[in-house]
Structure formats: structure tokens, C-alpha cells
Amino acid sequence: MHQGYPRMNKPLDIAIIGAGGISRAHTHAFPFFRDRLVLSAVCDTHETAAHALASECGTGIPVFSDHRQLLAQIRPDAAIITLPHFLHYPVARDFLDAGVPVLVEKPVTCTGAELRELDAIAKRKKLVLLAGQMRRFNAAVRKVKAWRDAAPENFGELRSFDVVVQVNIDAYTGGKTGHWILDGAKAGGGVITSFGIHRVDLVRHLGGADFAEVTAIGRFDAPFTNRAESQASVLFRMSNGATGTLHANALAPRTPFMDSFCLHGTHGTILEVAGPMRYATTTGTITKQWGDQHQGFVEATDSSDPKDDAFAQQLLAFADAVQFGRMPTFNTSEENFNTVACMDAIAESLRTGGTVKVAKLKAVSE
Numbered sequence: 438m439h440q441g442y443p444r445m446n447k448p449l450d451i452a453i454i455g456a457g458g459i460s461r462a463h464t465h466a467f468p469f470f471r472d473r474l475v476l477s478a479v480c481d482t483h484e485t486a487a488h489a490l491a492s493e494c495g496t497g498i499p500v501f502s503d504h505r506q507l508l509a510q511i512r513p514d515a516a517i518i519t520l521p522h523f524l525h526y527p528v529a530r531d532f533l534d535a536g537v538p539v540l541v542e543k544p545v546t547c548t549g550a551e552l553r554e555l556d557a558i559a560k561r562k563k564l565v566l567l568a569g570q571m572r573r574f575n576a577a578v579r580k581v582k583a584w585r586d587a588a589p590e591n592f593g594e595l596r597s598f599d600v601v602v603q604v605n606i607d608a609y610t611g612g613k614t615g616h617w618i619l620d621g622a623k624a625g626g627g628v629i630t631s632f633g634i635h636r637v638d639l640v641r642h643l644g645g646a647d648f649a650e651v652t653a654i655g656r657f658d659a660p661f662t663n664r665a666e667s668q669a670s671v672l673f674r675m676s677n678g679a680t681g682t683l684h685a686n687a688l689a690p691r692t693p694f695m696d697s698f699c700l701h702g703t704h705g706t707i708l709e710v711a712g713p714m715r716y717a718t719t720t721g722t723i724t725k726q727w728g729d730q731h732q733g734f735v736e737a738t739d740s741s742d743p744k745d746d747a748f749a750q751q752l753l754a755f756a757d758a759v760q761f762g763r764m765p766t767f768n769t770s771e772e773n774f775n776t777v778a779c780m781d782a783i784a785e786s787l788r789t790g791g792t793v794k795v796a797k798l799k800a801v802s803e
């Protein structure tokens with residue numbers, strides 16, 4: 438049980454800060470949990486965007502263009518931060534300083550040092566700070582994780598993995614050259630920080646090992662600016678000695694967004710390549726024949742129930758943590774340390790051309 442909040446027997450008032458593209462993936466879940474959650478305010482510097490989101494979600498939802506005014510005037514029970522990456526840290530900090538728990542979109546911060554600082558504030562003030570790595574809440578991911586946890590020998594120890602990420606960034610930005618996601622100073626990086634981080638984080642979550650060392654090469658082509666990588670190829674060594682690769686390219690013309698991976702353990706495989714996530718083990722059915730390799734896979738399909746989607750489940754986990762002190766077993770800020778530290782290490786390797794150790798971030802002690 439998280440010490441601090443259990444605090445309320447009323448629906449949780451939640452403000453959303455940032456009314457852009459992804460905000461709706463969060464707000465769509467509120468109506469499913471009316472007895473638990475109320476969207477109590479919307480904030481966006483772009484007032485038209487804030488009003489549009491507020492009116493889509495109900496009537497009379499207060500709108501702000503400055504999160505500090507929102508804090509001063511309505512002080513919600515909790516907030517979801519869906520802003521450009523460089524604003525995650527200062528805005529989350531303002532909320533935590535004001536005693537308000539936060540769920541922060543990925544990447545929670547642009548650096549490990551910032552994440553460690555937010556984590557320390559949250560712990561000192563006994564507030565919930567959750568990492569918005571929502572893929573961990575996908576029904577398919579939950580199913581595969583449950584399979585692994587129920588019988589660890591089915592997968593065994595992670596030995597190798599490969600991740601591929603392809604994005605057509607012009608389609609993503611609608612061709613806007615000034616978009617914040619193209620600017621390394623605002624996005625905190627390029628294609629890996631903005632898109633690859635989902636799979637990087639899942640390698641840890643499903644593979645069961647942390648990132649220890651990276652070696653990266655990349656390109657920094659327009660429309661990306663300020664050292665945001667447009668593509669990168671990364672070699673990884675994990676804390677258990679496993680090795681893996683990632684290739685990410687944001688300049689993939691006429692390519693629908695695609696990210697995929699395969700993880701190989703000593704006994705099992707987890708694949709999500711052109712189709713639903715699948716898993717199989719050799720335990721009990723040793724595969725020796727070529728044709729055996731096509732058999733024995735279980736499909737971990739995503740749920741078609743909108744209440745069961747990753748954003749909705751993530752929101753419910755956040756509410757459970759804030760209202761009842763039931764912290765999720767994953768997605769805490771401290772659990773997220775290694776994912777963000779891995780982003781730091783990739784950026785440094787891209788800068789220096791060398792192999793970089795992933796910092797072992799330690800929580801600031803109480």
C-alpha cells in the first residue's frame with residue numbers, strides 16, 4: 438500500500454494539461470468510469486484547442502490557458518500531462534509542488550536527472566507520479582506478461598531481441614516544419630525518444646532485464662533540427678548479458694506507422710511482427726523439426742472493449758493509486774528510471790560515437 442493518499446470517497450477531479458492529439462485518447466476513457474472520475478478542467482496555451490476538448494467532453498468544464506492559474510483556482514485532485522516533452526518536467530514539478538499527483542505522458546522527462554528529481558519530490562510529498570508508458574496496459578501485453586510471470590521457465594532468460602520502428606514524420610506533422618517533435622530541444626531527442634521509447638520500454642517489461650550499455654549511430658536529416666535523430670541504429674547489452682538491436686527511421690516515405698519486435702528467451706519467444714503479439718515456448722514441446730516452428734503460438738490479441746484499452750486501464754490504475762493508495766506494480770516513476778536513462782545513453786552515444794553505459798539511477802533516499 439502506498440503511504441500517503443488513500444484520501445477520498447468521491448469521484449476524482451482530474452485536469453488535463455495539453456489538449457492536443459493524444460489528449461483524446463485519455464479523455465475518451467472518462468465516461469466509462471463516471472462514478473470514479475470527473476474531467477474537472479482542461480488547460481492549453483492554445484485556447485481554441487482547450488475549448489474544443491472541453492466541449493467535446495461535457496458542458497461547463499473550466500478552461501485555462503495557464504496551468505498555474507488552474508492550480509490556483511481549482512486545484513484538482515490529480516492531473517494528466519500531455520504536453521511537448523520539454524514541458525513535462527517543469528509542469529509536473531509545479532503540480533507535485535502544489536501537492537497534486539500526476540500521470541505524465543512518455544517520455545516522462547527528457548533526462549534521467551529530471552526524472553530522479555520528480556521522483557524525489559513525489560516520494561517526499563507522498564504523491565503518485567506515474568509514467569505514461571501506456572503500452573504496458575495493452576491487453577495483449579498484459580496477457581503476455583501474465584504468461585511470463587505465471588511460469589517464468591516458459592520464456593526463460595532473455596537472450597536477444599530486435600526492435601524496428603518506422604514513421605513517416607511528414608504525415609505525422611502534416612508537413613508542419615516548425616512542429617515541436619522535430620526540434621531536439623523541445624522533444625528531447627528524435628525518433629527514438631518520441632516513438633521508439635514504447636518498444637524500448639516493453640523490452641524491459643516483457644524481457645525482464647534492464648538496459649546496461651548502448652552503442653548508437655544515426656542521421657540527423659531535415660525536417661529534424663537541434664540534434665534530433667531522424668534515424669538511428671542501436672546495439673544494446675542488457676543487465677543479464679542479453680544483446681539486442683533497434684533500428685528506427687522517421688523518414689519512411691509512404692509508410693504507415695509500424696513498430697515491431699521479437700524477444701527470444703532461453704525457452705520462449707515473444708513476437709509482434711506484422712500481426713498480433715504472439716508467444717510460444719519450447720517447454721514441454723521441444724521443437725526439432727522445421728515445421729514445428731510455426732506451431733504452438735498463442736495470439737495475445739488486444740481487447741476490442743474500449744474500457745479495456747491501454748489508456749483507459751492506465752487511467753484506472755492512476756485513479757486506484759491516487760484514491761486508494763493501490764500503486765500499480767509497474768509504471769511507477771522509479772520503475773521508469775532505466776527507460777529514461779537508456780534514452781540519455783543513446784543520445785550520448787549518438788553524440789560521441791562511442792559505447793555508453795546506461796546510468797544506474799538511484800532514488801534519492803528519504
Ligand SMILES: NC(=O)c1ccc[n+]([C@@H]2O[C@H](COP(=O)([O-])OP(=O)(O)OC[C@H]3O[C@@H](n4cnc5c(N)ncnc54)[C@H](O)[C@@H]3O)[C@@H](O)[C@H]2O)c1
Nearest residue numbers: 455456457458459460480481482483486519520521542543
Ligand atoms: N502514448 C502514446 O501512444 C502517445 C501518442 C502520441 C503522443 N504521445 C505523447 O503525448 C504528449 C503530447 O503529444 P501530442 O501528440 O498530443 O502533442 P500535440 O502537439 O498535439 O499537443 C500538445 C498540446 O500542448 C499544448 N501546449 C504547449 N505548451 C503548453 C503549455 N505550456 N501549457 C499548456 N498547453 C501547452 C499545445 O498547444 C498542444 O495543443 C507527448 O508527450 C507525446 O509523446 C503519446
